[in-house]
Amino acid sequence: MTDTAAGFTLDTVLAALAALEDPKMRAVNERHGDDHGVNLSRLRALAKRIKIDPALARELWATGETAPRLLSLLICRPRDFDADELDRMLREPSAPKVNDWFVNYLAKKSPLAEELRLRWFDDPDPTVAAAAWSLTTERVVKQRDGLDLEALLDQIERELQSAPPPLQWAMNETLAQIGIHEPALRERAIDIGERLQVLADYPTPPGCTSPFAPIWITEIVRRREG
Template sequence: MARYGIATDHAYGVTVGELRTVAKELDRDHGLAAELWASGVHEARILASLVDDPALVDDEQFERWALEFDSWDLCDQVCQNLLRYAAPAWAKAAQWTTRPELFVRRAGFSLMAGLAVADKRSDDARFAALLDPLAAGADDDRPLVRKGASWALRAIGKRSPGLYRLALDTAEQLRAGSTGAGWVGSDAVRELGSPAVRKRLRLTGDSSPGR
């Protein structure tokens, strides 16, 4: 686990698949989730994100848990399993992408990516409003941050033809920037400009990179 950047001081090597099996046997339980999180054990904290009730997750819990993220996988698992479904998700996604803490900033991008997939009700305008805070936080040389920024930008761009064009414009602007932003822009342009993505969105030739 350590070679993948996963903290091993409080981990036992239980797979996420095994944790999901356990979670399926349990009901949603906000109190149990709090106890699991308080244990400090890596796998218990992932399980907490699987059994907690997003309807009961408030702003204070968002902040407290995010400040205790100590690896990219815990960050992403908690965001994708739980936080993206909770009420503060949209506000935190926009706010966290410019926070200085490594995993809090990563969590902001993870939330954006998760919302782009899971939120079926929000319109394009709501996602378009995330592009400015995304770009503001993308100029970061830390690999876990810039990979998160690219992930979020690509996810938003693949949501609809309208968002594709806005995300591609953002990626092109980032690509012309400094090292961190440039990497994010180039990585996003590479995937957004791929035939597979363009075919999925039924796009014609006027939206290709470098147009």
């Protein structure tokens, strides 16, 4: 058990998480496949108290439990993990929220992000392939140079409609971001979305942008150019 500079140990942190457990919150989360009952705002507040603590982060991840793993991802240091370790972590069974935070808070912030993107692309595990597409979306938005966007659209056109849900969602996001950020390919991206109709019927709350790529692209471009 590691003693942290702020006085937190694995036992004290697990006790703090247990105190945050709310049966009503668990019921809500379980409808989305997340087996924990901790309010995420309170989880973030606990992470701020702990601050960055790589050793404790590893101990929390090793519990295999959802709430500790979420906290682990908030207090870890991405550069401390090598590619094989990150690959192993991604392949471990985890709740959807853990997977989402792993990709966004750890993989995307790792100095090995591009190595991981190439390693995971076209992996037979849809969760792993989805992570690669999320990293691809990050490059589309921030650093498109060197990406073959036409080839990405070709693959999306072939595979999006039949992809399993996590992978489909990630590929659809890449499609939308190519349309948003690359004017020369915008018409093609919208056309692919219109023909495939992926997420066309997705229920979208008032005031939110639909994940249906043609609507998503058109709305964001309108806002930017308006």
